[in-house]
Amino acid sequence: MDFDLSDDHRLIQRTVRDFATNEVAPVAEELDREKRFPYELVRKLGALNLMGIPFPQEVGGGGGDTLAYALAVEELTRVDSSVAITVCAHTSLGTQPIYLFGTSEQRAEWLPRLCAGEILGAFGLTEPEAGSDAGNVKTRARLDDGEWVVNGAKQFITNAGTDISGVVCITAVTGADAEGRPEISNLIVPNGTPGYEQGEPYRKMGWNASDTRPLSFTDCRVPAANLLGPRGGGFKQFLHVLDIGRIGVAAMGLGLAQGALDEALAYAQERKAFGQPISKFQAIQGKLADMATEIEAARLLVYKAARLKDKGESFTLTAAQAKLKTGRLAVRCAEEAVQIHGGYGYIEEYPVCRFYRDAKILTIGEGTDEVQQMVIARALGA
Numbered sequence: 001m002d003f004d005l006s007d008d009h010r011l012i013q014r015t016v017r018d019f020a021t022n023e024v025a026p027v028a029e030e031l032d033r034e035k036r037f038p039y040e041l042v043r044k045l046g047a048l049n050l051m052g053i054p055f056p057q058e059v060g061g062g063g064g065d066t067l068a069y070a071l072a073v074e075e076l077t078r079v080d081s082s083v084a085i086t087v088c089a090h091t092s093l094g095t096q097p098i099y100l101f102g103t104s105e106q107r108a109e110w111l112p113r114l115c116a117g118e119i120l121g122a123f124g125l126t127e128p129e130a131g132s133d134a135g136n137v138k139t140r141a142r143l144d145d146g147e148w149v150v151n152g153a154k155q156f157i158t159n160a161g162t163d164i165s166g167v168v169c170i171t172a173v174t175g176a177d178a179e180g181r182p183e184i185s186n187l188i189v190p191n192g193t194p195g196y197e198q199g200e201p202y203r204k205m206g207w208n209a210s211d212t213r214p215l216s217f218t219d220c221r222v223p224a225a226n227l228l229g230p231r232g233g234g235f236k237q238f239l240h241v242l243d244i245g246r247i248g249v250a251a252m253g254l255g256l257a258q259g260a261l262d263e264a265l266a267y268a269q270e271r272k273a274f275g276q277p278i279s280k281f282q283a284i285q286g287k288l289a290d291m292a293t294e295i296e297a298a299r300l301l302v303y304k305a306a307r308l309k310d311k312g313e314s315f316t317l318t319a320a321q322a323k324l325k326t327g328r329l330a331v332r333c334a335e336e337a338v339q340i341h342g343g344y345g346y347i348e349e350y351p352v353c354r355f356y357r358d359a360k361i362l363t364i365g366e367g368t369d370e371v372q373q374m375v376i377a378r379a380l381g382a
C-alpha cells in the first residue's frame, strides 16, 4: 500500500486549496446570505481546467483521475459547499453520463463546453414519487415522427436553472420490456427546448448559493438522436452514475468535516476563558482529537474508493461506505465545531454556522444513509 500522493495529485490539491482560500473564502458568506449563484467562480474554475477534471483531454477534460477529482472537491468543500456541489453535480452527474454513454456526436456536441465550464450540466433522476425508489420513474417519452415527446416532472435538480445551464440528462419511461416492466431510458434535453421549464429555486436549509429547482416537461420534443445509451439501458446507467457520484459527495463530506475542524482549532487557540485559550481544556482537546482521528480514517476510505475506480476495480461497496461515513462525520464535525465556538457558532459571520446548515444534506442527497446501508448490506451478501 502506498499512502503518498503523486506530484500531480499534490499539485491539484495545492491549486484548489489556493483557489478556495483566495477566491472562494472571501465571498462565500455573502453568496450564501444573498443566495447568489457563483457565476464568477465557475468562470474562474473553468479557466483553471477544474470543471471537467476526470475526463480525458481529448474530449476537453482536465485529464485527471478520480483521486484528483476527489482531492479538488475536498479542498473546495473545506471552504464552501455551494461552490463544491456546483462543481460536483456538474462533473459527476451532469457531464459523466454523456462521457460514459454518449455517441461520438453527442460527446463532440456537449463535452468541450461542459468541461470548459461554459455551460453547466445537470442530472434529472429524482421525481416527486421517485427518490430512493429511483426506478419508479413517471416521466414518459414516446417516439413521434423522429422525435421523443417528453411529459413529466423532476424534483430537486441541481444546476438546471442558472443562466449558464446548458443541458439535463433525464430518465424517462420509453416503453415496456417483454415482461411488461417499464423500460427506462436516458435522454439529453438541452436548456431552451420548448416544453422544458425550470421552476423557482427551492428555499433550502443550506447550499444556498447553489441552484436547485423542480423541472417540468410538457410535450417537450427532442430529436430521436438525443437518446443516451441503448434504449432501455437507463436503469443500469443511472446506478453506475450514482456509484461514481458517491465518491464526489463523499469527498464533500470529508472536506466539510476538515473545514469544520480547521475553524474549530483556530478558534479554540484564540478564544480565552478562565484566563487561558479554550484549546487548553481537556474537554475541547478531546473533541478536536476525535474529529481529527475520524477525519483521517474517512479520508483513507474516500481515497481508497477513488483509487479502486481508477484501477478499474469494483468500487460500489467502498464508495457507499465512504459516502455513509463522511456524511455522518460532516454532520458531527459541524456540530462539534459550532459547540467549540459557543454562541459565536450560532452567528452567520462564522463559517461553522454555514457548515452546520450545509452538512445535513450529505446524509440525504445522492442516496440517503439508509440507501447506502442497503447497498453495503447487499455487497456483504446480507
Ligand SMILES: Cc1cc2nc3c(=O)[nH]c(=O)nc-3n(C[C@H](O)[C@H](O)[C@H](O)COP(=O)(O)OP(=O)(O)OC[C@H]3O[C@@H](n4cnc5c(N)ncnc54)[C@H](O)[C@@H]3O)c2cc1C
Residues within 6 Å of the ligand: 089, 093, 122, 123, 124, 125, 126, 130, 131, 132, 133, 155, 156, 157, 158, 159, 204, 207, 212, 361, 364, 365, 366, 367, 368, 369, 370, 371
Ligand atoms: C439540495 C438537493 C439537491 C439535489 N440534487 C439532485 C440532482 O441534481 N439530481 C437528482 O436527481 N436528485 C437530486 N436530489 C434529490 C436527492 O437525491 C433525493 O432527495 C434523495 O435521493 C432522497 O429521495 P427523497 O427525497 O424522495 O426521499 P425518500 O426516498 O422519500 O426517502 C424518505 C426517507 O425514507 C427512507 N427510505 C426510503 N426507502 C427506504 C428503504 N427501502 N429502506 C429504508 N429506508 C428507506 C429514506 O432513507 C429517507 O430517510 C437533490 C436533493 C436535494 C435536497
